[in-house]
Amino acid sequence: MRASYSCPVDERERFLIRYAGSFAPEPIARAEGAWVETASGKRILDFTSGQICSTLGHNHPRIAAAVRSALDEVVHLNSWMLSEPVLALGERLVGLVPEPLDRVLLLNTGTEANEVALKMAKMHTGRWEVVGLTRSFHGLLSGIASVNFSMAHAGYGPVLPGSYAIPAPYAYRCPVRHCDGACDCTCLEVGFELVDQQSVGALCALVVEPVLSAGGIIVPPDGYFSRVRELVDERGMLLLMDEAQTGFGRLGTMFGFEHDGVVPDLVGVSKTLGGGLPLAATITSSAIEQDCYDKGFLHVTSHVSDPLPAAAGLAVLDVIAEEGLVERSAARGAYMLERLRELQAQHEPIGDVRGRGLLVGVELVEDRDTRAPADALGAAVTRECYERGLSMNIVRSQAHANCFRIAPPLMVTEEEIDLAVEIMDASLRAVREPAAA
Numbered sequence: 001m002r003a004s005y006s007c008p009v010d011e012r013e014r015f016l017i018r019y020a021g022s023f024a025p026e027p028i029a030r031a032e033g034a035w036v037e038t039a040s041g042k043r044i045l046d047f048t049s050g051q052i053c054s055t056l057g058h059n060h061p062r063i064a065a066a067v068r069s070a071l072d073e074v075v076h077l078n079s080w081m082l083s084e085p086v087l088a089l090g091e092r093l094v095g096l097v098p099e100p101l102d103r104v105l106l107l108n109t110g111t112e113a114n115e116v117a118l119k120m121a122k123m124h125t126g127r128w129e130v131v132g133l134t135r136s137f138h139g140l141l142s143g144i145a146s147v148n149f150s151m152a153h154a155g156y157g158p159v160l161p162g163s164y165a166i167p168a169p170y171a172y173r174c175p176v177r178h179c180d181g182a183c184d185c186t187c188l189e190v191g192f193e194l195v196d197q198q199s200v201g202a203l204c205a206l207v208v209e210p211v212l213s214a215g216g217i218i219v220p221p222d223g224y225f226s227r228v229r230e231l232v233d234e235r236g237m238l239l240l241m242d243e244a245q246t247g248f249g250r251l252g253t254m255f256g257f258e259h260d261g262v263v264p265d266l267v268g269v270s271k272t273l274g275g276g277l278p279l280a281a282t283i284t285s286s287a288i289e290q291d292c293y294d295k296g297f298l299h300v301t302s303h304v305s306d307p308l309p310a311a312a313g314l315a316v317l318d319v320i321a322e323e324g325l326v327e328r329s330a331a332r333g334a335y336m337l338e339r340l341r342e343l344q345a346q347h348e349p350i351g352d353v354r355g356r357g358l359l360v361g362v363e364l365v366e367d368r369d370t371r372a373p374a375d376a377l378g379a380a381v382t383r384e385c386y387e388r389g390l391s392m393n394i395v396r397s398q399a400h401a402n403c404f405r406i407a408p409p410l411m412v413t414e415e416e417i418d419l420a421v422e423i424m425d426a427s428l429r430a431v432r433e434p435a436a437a
């Protein structure tokens with residue numbers, strides 16, 4: 001696969017452990033806004049926002065300024081010492097979430113934010129069975145990874161006992177073979193029936209993404225989360241929303257959970273909070289925090305409550321508010337969806353286009369009747385797009401990798417969206433009809 005890219009591989013790659021297949025063909029030397037530039041000067045439109053973190057675009061000057069002043073003031077402290085950026089960011093985050101969410105713990109990664117939320121849920125409820133959705137992704141360290149049902153179990157030994165999956169509301173390929181195109185939540189009811197029959201009576205929490213991203217941009221139908229809240233409450237479970245990708249505007253709302261007006265018990269935010277720096281947070285209520293505190297809750301890591309990333313997080317929240325990026329995401333997302341639906345009308349292999357805000361999936365199929373996943377086409381088009389200057393992810397869930405995940409920075413322009421759609425169009429044509437291209 002690697003050989004088809006037209007630039008040479010840096011031979012120093014051989015000193016690195018490969019953690020996710022192969023690396024991109026050429027090192028990146030610079031990045032700005034929606035663009036990255038390779039060492040040899042090739043400019044690439046980054047429609048993955050890095051790892052979905054650079055929602056303000058790459059190297060936003062306000063983040064750079066915040067980091068510079070943190071370097072002059074204070075970078076890192078003993079975990080029991082607080083600093084102005086940490087106190088200010090805690091207060092700002094509480095101001096953004098609904099009651100009774102009013103307590104924040106500042107961490108580094110999305111995995112950690114979810115892990116801490118689960119630890120608190122277990123300590124608070126005294127239970128330990130955790131439910132996730134098929135096609136979900138919540139992080140790659142053992143505890144939370146037990147409820148990653150899209151990938152990454154094979155080869156790493158046992159998952160935690162009491163980890164259960166319910167079917168994801170994937171309307172294009174209904175997991176319970178009931179709906180076609182519009183989910184009526186039968187999968188959710190069936191899923192909880194299965195959970196009830198497997199549970200040993202220690203149901204603790206349901207962990208869920210507002211839109212399932214790595215599993216193929218699965219957008220739950222309206223009302224899904226209201227029903228989730230009821231089902232969870234009936235069982236005395238807690239609801240943990242994983243807003244790693246969706247928090248702070250990606251879906252056209254400040255948080256994904258706002259869509260159904262549901263208030264979770266615990267929230268994990270991460271990628272989109274640091275704007276490219278490692279910053280994450282677990283958010284919960286005083287009731288849960290106090291109970292865990294009384295029971296001796298412990299989560300001390302080297303970089304808990306570090307001032308430098310917190311200063312970056314404050315800059316991210318300032319820019320989101322000042323530049324109206326939440327509203328911008330809703331408007332540009334609608335535009336992008338429309339442009340991609342026009343592209344679908346011209347390309348038979350585009351079986352489905354779905355998304356919310358600036359998180360959009362384009363699913364490729366062999367033909368629209370059988371809907372057989374077109375994995376090879378997906379890989380070829382991704383490579384062709386990269387050659388032509390557009391970086392996009394193809395996401396892998398279970399056996400297949402046939403859905404583009406398109407997630408540009410929230411400040412993307414309509415012209416950049418048009419350019420990306422043009423490159424996708426040309427790449428699809430070049431791969432499908434090489435002679436004509």
Ligand SMILES: Cc1ncc(COP(=O)(O)O)c(C=O)c1O
Binds near residue numbers: 111112209242245270
């Ligand atoms: C929804 C979701 N949750 C959690 C994570 C894990 O975050 P991190 O890689 O920062 O640990 C990811 C990463 O892709 C994610 O997409």
